[in-house]
Amino acid sequence: MAEDNVIFVGGKDVMAYVLAVVTQFNSGGDDKDVLIKARGRAISRAVDTAEVVRNKFMPGVKVKDIIIGTEELEGSKGDMIKVSSIEITLSK
Amino acid sequence: MAEDNVIFVGGKDVMAYVLAVVTQFNSGGDDKDVLIKARGRAISRAVDTAEVVRNKFMPGVKVKDIIIGTEELEGSKGDMIKVSSIEITLSK
Numbered sequence: 001m002a003e004d005n006v007i008f009v010g011g012k013d014v015m016a017y018v019l020a021v022v023t024q025f026n027s028g029g030d031d032k033d034v035l036i037k038a039r040g041r042a043i044s045r046a047v048d049t050a051e052v053v054r055n056k057f058m059p060g061v062k063v064k065d066i067i068i069g070t071e072e073l074e075g076s077k078g079d080m081i082k083v084s085s086i087e088i089t090l091s092k
Numbered sequence: 093m094a095e096d097n098v099i100f101v102g103g104k105d106v107m108a109y110v111l112a113v114v115t116q117f118n119s120g121g122d123d124k125d126v127l128i129k130a131r132g133r134a135i136s137r138a139v140d141t142a143e144v145v146r147n148k149f150m151p152g153v154k155v156k157d158i159i160i161g162t163e164e165l166e167g168s169k170g171d172m173i174k175v176s177s178i179e180i181t182l183s184k
Binding site for chain 1: 132133134135136139140142143147155158159160161162174176177178180
């Protein structure tokens with residue numbers, strides 16, 4: 001999958017990410033996948049994004065795969081912090 | 093799956109739910125599944141719970157399935173509110 005099919009969900013409003021996902025789907029071919037990624041507290045927002053896309057904007061879009069994992073990030077003091085992550089693959 | 097294999101993740105500390113999941117696994121047979129459910133902002137905590145169980149306490153436990161959805165709840169004024177949900181099935 002090309003890197004521009006990945007939407008990173010962070011602290012913005014859910015609708016910002018919904019718009020990004022819908023835009024990605026509409027710019028590709030019929031068999032396109034879009035990957036929604038998030039870490040930590042943004043995981044809930046990533047699920048919201050996938051659900052709003054499917055229920056309000058693109059009823060034909062399906063959840064193809066969901067992967068959860070743990071990533072290590074460098075904290076502000078140089079220490080390593082473990083955070084959970086999610087990757088939701090949507091396909092139309 | 094029996095109802096007592098389901099852990100509902102809410103607003104408590106992650107370790108409370110980790111302990112509940114580990115206890116469920118240890119009280120069942122070898123082919124037991126444990127289902128972690130959460131809604132709204134607790135979704136991130138449900139993912140944390142699954143990851144801490146797998147990475148720190150029970151390395152043999154695998155993520156069998158993850159389902160996301162939308163549930164309608166009645167709000168404080170009798171209105172209907174849509175919230176995202178997640179169900180993570182762990183198996184050992």
